[in-house]
Amino acid sequence: LLTMVLIGTGGSEGIPVHGCNCPVCTEARLYKFLKRSTSSMLITNYGTTITIDMSLETSSFVEDLYVDAVLVTHWHHDHIAGLYKFRWGGNPIDLFAPKGNADEEIIRYPGSMRVHFVKPLETIHVGDFTITPFKLNHTVETMGYYIKLGHNSIAIIYDTKGLPSETEEFLKKNHVRIAFIDATYGPGTVSEKHNNIDEAVEIGMSIKAEKIVLIHISHNNLPYSKLVKYVNRRWNNVLVSHDGMVINLV
Ligand SMILES: [Zn+2]
Ligand SMILES: [Zn+2]
Numbered sequence: 001l002l003t004m005v006l007i008g009t010g011g012s013e014g015i016p017v018h019g020c021n022c023p024v025c026t027e028a029r030l031y032k033f034l035k036r037s038t039s040s041m042l043i044t045n046y047g048t049t050i051t052i053d054m055s056l057e058t059s060s061f062v063e064d065l066y067v068d069a070v071l072v073t074h075w076h077h078d079h080i081a082g083l084y085k086f087r088w089g090g091n092p093i094d095l096f097a098p099k100g101n102a103d104e105e106i107i108r109y110p111g112s113m114r115v116h117f118v119k120p121l122e123t124i125h126v127g128d129f130t131i132t133p134f135k136l137n138h139t140v141e142t143m144g145y146y147i148k149l150g151h152n153s154i155a156i157i158y159d160t161k162g163l164p165s166e167t168e169e170f171l172k173k174n175h176v177r178i179a180f181i182d183a184t185y186g187p188g189t190v191s192e193k194h195n196n197i198d199e200a201v202e203i204g205m206s207i208k209a210e211k212i213v214l215i216h217i218s219h220n221n222l223p224y225s226k227l228v229k230y231v232n233r234r235w236n237n238v239l240v241s242h243d244g245m246v247i248n249l250v
């Protein structure tokens with residue numbers, strides 16, 4: 001059994017944003033289950049446990065759990081803030097990350113973290129998992145991760161605008177059962193740094209992912225109720241994430 005827990009599914013400001021009265025934030029203040037903390041997730045087969053990024057909320061979530069490795073996608077604060085606390089734990093933990101814009105404080109004082117810099121398409125092994133980093137299009141050097149365990153395969157595609165061609169090629173050649181894809185913005189919003197929802201789904205389709213889960217959803221997207229309608233009317237293999245969502249692959 002492979003279990004994925006979406007601990008945080010928001011953009012860098014989370015939802016609701018303090019002082020913001022937009023429809024997304026207003027809805028999330030009323031319906032508290034729609035709150036989104038900053039992005040990271042946990043993947044476990046109940047033998048090997050890894051996290052993708054380490055938000056503040058994640059560092060508390062995994063406190064008593066043995067984490068074998070943290071895979072950092074990039075060094076933006078919303079994805080690594082929890083490392084400041086997490087590094088002082090008692091167990092040695094492998095930290096895999098791109099070198100670009102690496103956080104000076106974490107590199108100088110890694111505590112129990114053993115830092116390894118990854119390169120695109122150079123496969124690494126963590127316990128039972130085979131993991132291949134791939135390049136994404138963001139403001140700083142950013143990696144996605146292709147994770148394989150037996151016949152199951154996951155693509156983690158946080159913080160990107162589209163895919164670099166070598167990444168698209170790589171993912172097309174490899175079977176993807178489930179892809180978690182940056183869908184920061186709502187339909188029609190165009191940014192250089194992040195996908196909108198349609199661009200996110202397009203990526204998932206182009207790599208022939210069996211299932212697509214939209215993540216990194218900001219308050220610049222549709223309110224949850226409208227977002228779910230928008231997605232369900234168009235696609236039947238696309239899910240809108242929410243904090244605490246659990247997905248199992250057997
Ligand atoms: Zn982010
Ligand atoms: Zn808002």
Ligand SMILES: [Zn+2]
Pocket residue numbers: 074076138159
């Ligand atoms: Zn970012």
